Amino acid sequence: MLLSIPAILIGVLSALTLRLLEAIADQLQGVLWTSLPASLGITPDAPWWIFGVLTATGIAVGVVVWLAPGHAGPDSATTELAATALPLSVLPGLAVVLILSLAGGVSLGPENPIIAINVSLAIALVARISRAVPAPLIGALAISATIGALFGTPVAAALVFTGLVGEFKMGGSLWDKLFLPLVAAGAGSVTTFLLGGGFGSEEPFAPYGSPQAFDLLLGSVIACAAAAFALIAVFLFPLVHRAFHALRHPLLYISAGGVVLGLLGVVGGPITLFKGLDQSAELLADPGDYPPAQLVIILLVKLAALVVAASAGFRGGRIFPAVFLGVTAGLLGSALLPGLAPSLAVACGVLGVVIAIARDGWVALFVAVAMVGDVTVLPVLCIVVLPAWLAVTWARPMLITTDDLAKERPPAALPWDRPRSAR
Template structure:
């Protein structure tokens, strides 16, 4: 039997006309939609946060961030999220400890419960961010709607567009999305686009990411600029400091990665969300009372405040914040709260770096903070490009980029092959 040879993928000008241009419109729609989803959830969580952390305690004559209110609010958050996980359709999706930055689409009917649990988590002061549930929700809705409207397009393409769009919206720039997608391309073909070069494969995800980033910029004006003093002329001492701090921060981050499966198993022995989450909320309340207001919430605003108060806190206080936030992140991710782990990790890295700078005042603050964030994100995510991107954005100094690239190398030797801050379906660490 003679079989017909497969049709070769389009190349050259044909790929522009037949593939890239037709993908632009759905990519733009996905980018804008994903950004609006992220912004909507963030704004709702902010309003609820203002209500329960400012308006309500003021009305009751209680200090907003008194130890008692922190403990009460975090425990109440555990109860509220526990009820959603227990009673709402879909139980707010998969175990958040097993959810990374992306993945296969979930059923669209699960998305409302997932977003509700995420909103309650964000507003309640839990040490988790919006990135994981937002990306999962965007993927689910994009895949569902995309397959209905344009069923001829591969399902994997919708997943890549939603992932890239949400990364663009979260960070306010398409660069992070380009780095994430290109990292994925190193191990497998780009979803939904056979043939072509790297930028052909990146074209549609970058359109989605750019649309998502611009939508966020126009609506919310986000900024990752922490206000660090710029480093314009780094020297050998700055390179040495970056190498040492990034490596030490990576080792510090690995502590949580090794402890994660044990903490997860300990909470899951309770077997019921109305036991796991209220207990986790109580522990988070006690940790919040110990660490103070800055160790609550997702951590981005708190990171800016911490960095801009350079010189206010001593090394002991900064070390306490880093440890408390790390333990809080571990507890929140283990007991079932719905949220991402990247934003709290950035706060931990910043506190670690400022602690190092307080101990050795000759270290430039931009070197200390960005190198520590680099090491922390690298240890917990094992995503090199994303780690470099976040550290470079925080440094806000082009002269820092060579230092950060070099600092990532010994840190990578420390973390490669080690556990990351994510579990598989059996509750074991991913490597």
């Protein structure tokens, strides 16, 4: 009962931090993509404007990563959702590059950086009040709270830590150990919704209804095909990461990433920019406006943009663009397999892509349900997740490991690699 108090506090503060950074990013996005082009008499979807904004965003992020204390935290390509605490001096730079990336149209979500920020702030705050609460538990509560605030799935946020909570020296059943992360995630989710945020389709599909046996087959086909498509990004990830980081200096490789993202944005158009949540709602609002051929182009461009953004040193998460890819894959599957209910097709597409990129079945299941706003698809998804999981479990995760980093280091150091005193 006593620990429920800091759990609720951490949940509320984590959601407030998320909403604050997103609000600042939204204001800057409005300037870059609405106010500024309007004042110049330019259409914001003009190819050269898309290219210019993304290139400038890459340069700006590169400067901050180069000069900010702690270089704006670790490369997001090397981190998962379960972040560790960072020094407080690193957080301003990390917040700035997150805001720039979200506003500039980079194909990454806020999850990895905001989780790292909230974990660091929660541990520092609670440590000033009381040292009775262990730091690992505080970090787990902050992670769970932020996931709940991001995806609106407090149950999934708690279940993500079924392995982690076993390490806590707390008596009782698994429910007892999951109770505090669930409280923190619930507080984060409720705070987000009270502040006008949320996750999922604004125009839910018609309820799927009773499961049909043939839908299990069609749903499995879509989920496995979506997962197989996402594995292309997984296998290209270390190769593209190595290519960008061969430039060695963050200003160079992040700026180069901005240029490539600008070119991809010119090809794919505005629908392929940003983290993908609003763009998913745009797709779902009127799927008939996007024929299968156009959906294929969107899939290819967004997949390439995700790989480039995640590889080139931008700070951000990979789940939000994975959800967009899943929605697009589901709409394509619904068009090619008209016998399957659209809500189930989209949910299976989201399930397949997210499980391949995030490699977490709980998040994939609950995000898929939240995205279509239809809980009746859950029984089918609980069966479809098995072949989708088997399709990806043999592959490497979408993560740059220490072995990958060792392969990237050339034998000769460049001038900017040496300490300033040695230059």
